[in-house]
Structure formats: structure tokens, C-alpha cells
Amino acid sequence: MIRPSQFYPNPETAADNAFQRDTRCGSDTLTLAARKEFDVAVQTLHAAGLNVHVFEDTVEPEKPDAVFPNNWISTHHDGRIALFPMYSALRRRERRQDIIEELRKHYRVTDVIDYSAFEEEGCSLEGTGSLVLDHVNKIAYVSLSNRSNPKVIRRFADDFSYEPITFTSIGPNGQSIYHTNVMMCIGTNFAMIGLEMIRTKTEQQQVRARLEKTGKEIIKLSADQIANFAGNAIELHNQRGEKLLVLSSRAARALTEEQCKTLTRYARLLPLELPTIELGGGSARCMMATIHLPPQL
Numbered sequence: 001m002i003r004p005s006q007f008y009p010n011p012e013t014a015a016d017n018a019f020q021r022d023t024r025c026g027s028d029t030l031t032l033a034a035r036k037e038f039d040v041a042v043q044t045l046h047a048a049g050l051n052v053h054v055f056e057d058t059v060e061p062e063k064p065d066a067v068f069p070n071n072w073i074s075t076h077h078d079g080r081i082a083l084f085p086m087y088s089a090l091r092r093r094e095r096r097q098d099i100i101e102e103l104r105k106h107y108r109v110t111d112v113i114d115y116s117a118f119e120e121e122g123c124s125l126e127g128t129g130s131l132v133l134d135h136v137n138k139i140a141y142v143s144l145s146n147r148s149n150p151k152v153i154r155r156f157a158d159d160f161s162y163e164p165i166t167f168t169s170i171g172p173n174g175q176s177i178y179h180t181n182v183m184m185c186i187g188t189n190f191a192m193i194g195l196e197m198i199r200t201k202t203e204q205q206q207v208r209a210r211l212e213k214t215g216k217e218i219i220k221l222s223a224d225q226i227a228n229f230a231g232n233a234i235e236l237h238n239q240r241g242e243k244l245l246v247l248s249s250r251a252a253r254a255l256t257e258e259q260c261k262t263l264t265r266y267a268r269l270l271p272l273e274l275p276t277i278e279l280g281g282g283s284a285r286c287m288m289a290t291i292h293l294p295p296q297l
Contacts, residue, residue, distance in 0.1 A: 001042065001287055002094075004067040005057035007034035009280050027064075033276040038067065041272040041287070045246070048270055049238030053291070055102070061093045067277060068286040069094065070181075071126040075103070075293045076160060077135070079110030084127045085118040087147050092119065107293035113159055118152050125152035129179035129286060131162075134186050137214045138162050141207065143169040143180040143198075165210055167203035169194065172223050181285050183226050187235040188243065190266050191216040194226045217266075219259055228254035229283035234290070235267055243267040248274045248283045 008027040045052050057066040065071075065088075072094050074082045081100060086092045095116065103109060115125065125131070130148035132141040140162040142148050150166065157164040169177040177183050183194040191211045195218070198204040211218055221230050233247035245267040252271040255263070263269060272284050 001038070001052055001289075002055050002057050002066045002069045003038050004031060004034050005059050006062050006064055007031045007067060007277070007280065008064045030276060030279070034067065037272075037274050037277050038287075041274065041284075044270065044272055048244055049240055049242065050236055050244070051239065053102075053106075055096075055099055058096070063090065063093050065091050065280060065282075066094050068129075068280070068282045069289040070286055071129045071179075073099070073289050074127050074131070074133075075107075075289070075291050077292045077294065079108045079294055080160070081109055081112045081293075082127075082156065082160070083112065083114040083116055084130075085116050085124045085152060086126060087124040092116070103291070103293065105296070107291065107295055108297075109293060115152060115155065118149070118155075121151075123149040123152050125149055125156060126179065128289070129181050129282075131156070132180045132184045132186055133162065134214060135292065136188070139210065139214070140164045141180060141184060141186070141210075142166045143177050143183060145176040145178050147178050148180065165207060167198050167207055168200065169197040170199050171197065172227070178281075179286075181232055182229065182282075183221070183231045185231055185233045185235075185285065186216070187245065187266055189215065189217060190219060190263065192219045192221055192231055192233060192263075194221045194223060194231060196220070197223060197226065217262065219262055225251075225254045229278060230254045232283040232285040234285040234288060236288075236290070244270045246270045246272065246284050246288070248272055248278060250275065250278065251283060 008030050042052055072084050124147050126147045142153050153164050169183050171177050185192040229248050229251040233245055236244050249271040
């Protein structure tokens, strides 16, 4: 997780991120509030028994979305790290070699695969924002948008041996959903997804069938629940092996009692208060670049 040095809604991403919100607050006020939310979130995760690596954002160059590191880096069980091409030029500054070197001190890193050269072709694939990965079944679910380019999806899928399941999901504003992880969350035994946002019936049926075949109980999310970040959640395992579903308090409030009952069969809900950070268009899942690397012996 990256503690922000500067935080404000990124003007370069506002056009296609319907989850982003304008605010009259100055960047200093927003940054202070975002840092407080971040610190409380880290404390909550620690108290739940989760191991959290916190990195301070660098002051220069300015990076308003640095608090969302899952878009530029992913780590994998075989020791490989992937670095991703970003849509916004401001966001390309977030890739940091010093973070990779720090991870090497704690984990076995066998290779770093850098896809950032695709930016020169105008192609993006924004990490686990674009890719919702079922690590057990090696499936990558991807909602196509200008942040998720088919060419880069194929390259990632080939390199990491994932089966790509691509589709298009449309938000209430008629635009493509910018990141898959705002409308879909994969847990060990469940999937939260806005199926109705996948307008093409064949694609919707394909996604549903693949989820069911891999044994996931499907929890359907409405467009309103997705607008409140209910899809932007992540299942984590703490040091005791307990499964936790981390999401924002706003997302948790958007879920129905029945949905909460279903989810708690699989994981304990762990809500985080993130009202300021969510103005940037991301929520709890976006704040976490999960570590799957094998530990140093």
C-alpha cells in the first residue's frame, strides 16, 4: 500500500472514470483527509491480522493516484512481477524500482516482466484494475475499455498462462466500465458481479457459466451497488488463515442483508472508511497490490 504524498481526483482520468467525483476542496485539504483515512485503514488491516507493507509516496514527481498501486504492479506465485502500461501519463510516474527492490528483500523475485512499452502504441492494461484474476483456476476476467487493450491482455495471458475471459460492461452513463475490478470481485468460493452491466447476452452467459463451472456462488450486484463500490472488494487471508473480505464502509452499506449473510459464509467482512479516497474513483481493492510472491528462505 502507498501512503499518498498528494491526493486529488486526476484530471487526466476524469473523462472515462464515472466513479471519480469533482470536489471544491483544495488538494492540501484532500491530501490531509486521504492520509488520515489511509492510516486508519492500515491500522484496521493490522488489527485483523493482515501483513501490510506500507511505502511512502515520493513528493516528486506529483502523483495524485499513487494510493492506488494495484494498477501498475502485480505479483505472482512463481516469483514473477508484472509492470503494466497506464492510460494516464500522470499515472506512469507511479512505477517505482525502489519498491521492487524492497520486495526482493522479503520475497523471492524470479523475474520482472515490464509491459510499459505498450504505452508508446497507445495500449494500456492497468494491472488488477483491468484484470480480475482467479489465481486458482488461472482465469483472467477482463471488461474491455481504453484501460484494457486486447493486445496487451493476450500478451499477459500467454506469459502467465491465464485463460482470458473478455467482455464489455456498460455503466448507467452509457460508457464502458473503466476497470473490471469496480464491477467484479472473485473470492475463493464466491463472485460478486454486476452481471446486468454486461449487455451482450452471450458474453453475460459466458461469464456466468465460467464462474459456475469453477464452483463460485454468484452474488449479483445492482448498478447502484456498483456505483457505491460494492464490487471493489478483495478477499484476503490473515496470518491465522481466516478469510476476510475487505471493502469500504460505503460498499458494505450498499449490500443487502441477504447478500451480507451469504458473504459471511465465506469471509468476515472488514469495512474501511474511505470517503475522501473514493473521490479519486477507486476504493478499498484499488489501494492494495496483493503479494503472492514466495517468501525468502
